[in-house]
Amino acid sequence: MAVPVEGLRLESGQASLDMFILAPPRLGQPKNEPLAGRYTRPLGRHTLKEFDRSEAYALDTLDPVVELVPSILSADFARLAEEIAAAERGGGTVIHVDVMDGYFVPNITVGPPIVQSLRKHTSLPLDCHLMIENPDEFIPAFAEAGASWVSVHYEACRHLHRTLELIASHGMEPAVVINPATPEDLLIPILDMVHHVLVMSVNPGFGGQKFIPYALKKIRRLKQLRQEMRLTFRIEVDGGVAHDTIARVVEAGAELLVAGNAVFGEGHAERDARALLEAAQRASMQVA
Numbered sequence: 001m002a003v004p005v006e007g008l009r010l011e012s013g014q015a016s017l018d019m020f021i022l023a024p025p026r027l028g029q030p031k032n033e034p035l036a037g038r039y040t041r042p043l044g045r046h047t048l049k050e051f052d053r054s055e056a057y058a059l060d061t062l063d064p065v066v067e068l069v070p071s072i073l074s075a076d077f078a079r080l081a082e083e084i085a086a087a088e089r090g091g092g093t094v095i096h097v098d099v100m101d102g103y104f105v106p107n108i109t110v111g112p113p114i115v116q117s118l119r120k121h122t123s124l125p126l127d128c129h130l131m132i133e134n135p136d137e138f139i140p141a142f143a144e145a146g147a148s149w150v151s152v153h154y155e156a157c158r159h160l161h162r163t164l165e166l167i168a169s170h171g172m173e174p175a176v177v178i179n180p181a182t183p184e185d186l187l188i189p190i191l192d193m194v195h196h197v198l199v200m201s202v203n204p205g206f207g208g209q210k211f212i213p214y215a216l217k218k219i220r221r222l223k224q225l226r227q228e229m230r231l232t233f234r235i236e237v238d239g240g241v242a243h244d245t246i247a248r249v250v251e252a253g254a255e256l257l258v259a260g261n262a263v264f265g266e267g268h269a270e271r272d273a274r275a276l277l278e279a280a281q282r283a284s285m286q287v288a
Contacts, residue, residue: 071260090273119146143170151175202239211240223253
């Protein structure tokens with residue numbers, strides 16, 4: 001549902017009220033209850049230069065939006081539709097799909113057919129993380145299958161700018177991913193093109209790995225760059241996100257929290273998603 005921000009004057013034909021969405025309801029809040037003016041910061045590939053300077057800076061005072069993004073990598077694939085439904089009831093607002101080819105990472109997972117099946121069972125955005133070589137060859141297939149967001153690795157793209165344009169041309173939100181050893185400042189030339197930046201806090205390929213603390217510095221730096229460049233990309237983190245790390249990643253500035261084992265590992269996705277989201281929301285309120 002698109003809503004205007006009171007007092008905001010749009011000055012660019014490229015900007016629209018679709019850039020603003022209501023924040024997900026807090027746990028325990030009825031879905032039909034107004035959120036009393038709680039808005040997200042603007043999303044998508046737009047800069048704050050499109051608005052009046054004073055109004056643009058005012059946007060920074062809006063509540064940070066923290067979302068839980070359950071990763072199906074740790075779900076029970078024999079009950080995938082049920083697992084996703086449970087995670088959604090627990091507060092998940094985006095479904096993360098890890099796509100691995102056995103070359104870029106030492107594991108093989110799923111492809112467009114699974115995404116197409118998922119699309120039949122959920123209306124949530126499907127966040128497809130392509131850990132594959134030559135991603136350009138598969139982007140049209142993921143679009144046709146129903147992917148909503150597609151993220152590609154900086155390390156896998158020979159022509160990253162072109163790849164991001166290709167994703168957007170197929171009607172999906174483009175995003176870029178960096179591995180733990182990749183400096184975040186390498187992304188500066190394309191930050192104005194992306195819906196979000198995914199910071200890997202483990203080496204990609206397997207679930208259940210230990211969180212790499214250096215990722216927190218990357219998240220903080222990306223948050224700083226977003227403010228300095230007056231951009232609106234979101235910051236996602238993936239790897240080792242659990243009860244012992246979620247407060248730190250939220251405090252650092254991450255907003256899209258990918259969690260697999262912490263949601264699905266014990267077989268109680270609704271309960272564990274809810275508990276993890278509550279912990280993230282508590283940390284977010286401390287930051288705010």
